[in-house]
Amino acid sequence: MKAAVYRRYGPPEVVQIEEVEKPVPKDNELLVRIHATTVAAADWRFRSANPFLIRFMNGLWRPKKIQVLGMEFAGKVESVGTAVTRFAVGDLVFGSTGFKFGAHADYACLPEDGQLAIKPVNMTFEEAAAVLFGGLTALYFLRKADVQPGEEVLVYGASGSVGVFAVQLAKHFGARVTGVSSTTNLELVKSLGADEVVDYTQDDFSRAGPIYDIVFDTVGYSGFSRSLRSLKPGGRYVRVGGSARLWPMLGGMLRGMWTNMTGAAKAVSGVTHGTAEDLSFLKGLIESGRLRTVIDRHYSLDEIAEAHRHAQAGHKKGHVVIVLQQASR
Ligand SMILES: NC(=O)c1ccc[n+]([C@@H]2O[C@H](COP(=O)([O-])OP(=O)(O)OC[C@H]3O[C@@H](n4cnc5c(N)ncnc54)[C@H](OP(=O)(O)O)[C@@H]3O)[C@@H](O)[C@H]2O)c1
CATH class of the missing domain: 3.90.180.10 (Medium-chain alcohol dehydrogenases, catalytic domain)
Known part of the structure; x- marks a missing residue:
């Protein structure tokens, strides 16, 4: 073969x-x-x-x-x-x-x-x-962040493999979603159901102040300080992707531990664990026309x-x- x-x-x-x-x-x-x-x-x-x-x-x-x-x-x-x-x-x-x-x-x-x-x-x-790579990853981390109906979720990197599913799944779970992407992808992100979009080439999402319950960063470019500034008390900062270089990676881990220790926010990271049940869940959403x-x-x-x-x-x-x-x- x-x-x-x-x-x-x-x-x-x-x-x-x-x-x-x-x-x-x-x-x-x-x-x-x-x-x-x-x-x-x-x-x-x-x-x-x-x-x-x-x-x-x-x-x-x-x-x-x-x-x-x-x-x-x-x-x-x-x-x-x-x-x-x-x-x-x-x-x-x-x-x-x-x-x-x-x-x-x-x-x-x-x-x-x-x-x-x-x-x-x-x-x-x-x-x-x-469906699998982005869908199972977005589902795993949204559940780990305990997303709730009515919450404000910012998806950073909303047009990539993980982002397109994170936007749709967060909407499915009843959240209000803001998607961050470059100019060319804003329409795509809106078409996936995002309520608001932010063009990262023109605007800084953190200028809006502490308005989000979850910052869901698929790429690792949202920045710790900016993301923490954007979170309401009790907010969660999800880092799915990030720098592959050793020192930034270690720095991110330490910063996450410190954030959790001080209670400034809940830092969520790790490696996706998808199950056959998760796949069936995604399949159900696809077949009922709620996920693409x-x-x-x-x-x-x-x-x-x-x-x-x-x-x-x-x-x-x-x-x-x-x-x-x-x-x-
Ligand atoms: N922890 C885990 O278990 C796990 C699982 C899966 C994936 N990952 C990691 O997650 C990351 C994302 O994966 P993916 O498959 O979604 O990637 P991808 O499909 O390549 O998407 C990349 C996204 O990043 C955005 N982007 C690129 N440069 C940017 C910048 N300077 N500022 C803001 N956004 C920018 C792009 O949007 P524009 O084109 O609009 O710029 C695009 O939406 C990877 O690093 C991957 O290794 C981790």
């Missing part, structure tokens, strides 16, 4: 298309023919070993454990292991391989109790592939280096999708 393989850390060109062995499902696994996948932040971060800590997870000098990237996908079940009961050959599914990656290939194997579900009936493979994906660009697997370059530039609108099989539903 064809796969996008990287055998050294570096720029997008280190990802090459190769013929590799087709995986064989274990007893509890499914073999999925991948129709669509995405290039998400985790992919370019692992490819470029940014942050450096990734080398401790995936090989100090060169990628060892993970050589085929790709975390989210939609596709068709081609075969199942002998112990699989929840899925059958021919099922159309969407899911995440998590930190095992491997979705940038014609086929991937997943355990049946993994982050996997039947694809929403009202989405194409391309749309469904783009945003796709910026489509690429073929052969163009994957270009997709990495665009994703890493940091300004994609929603998702960058890789189409492996041309089938719309």
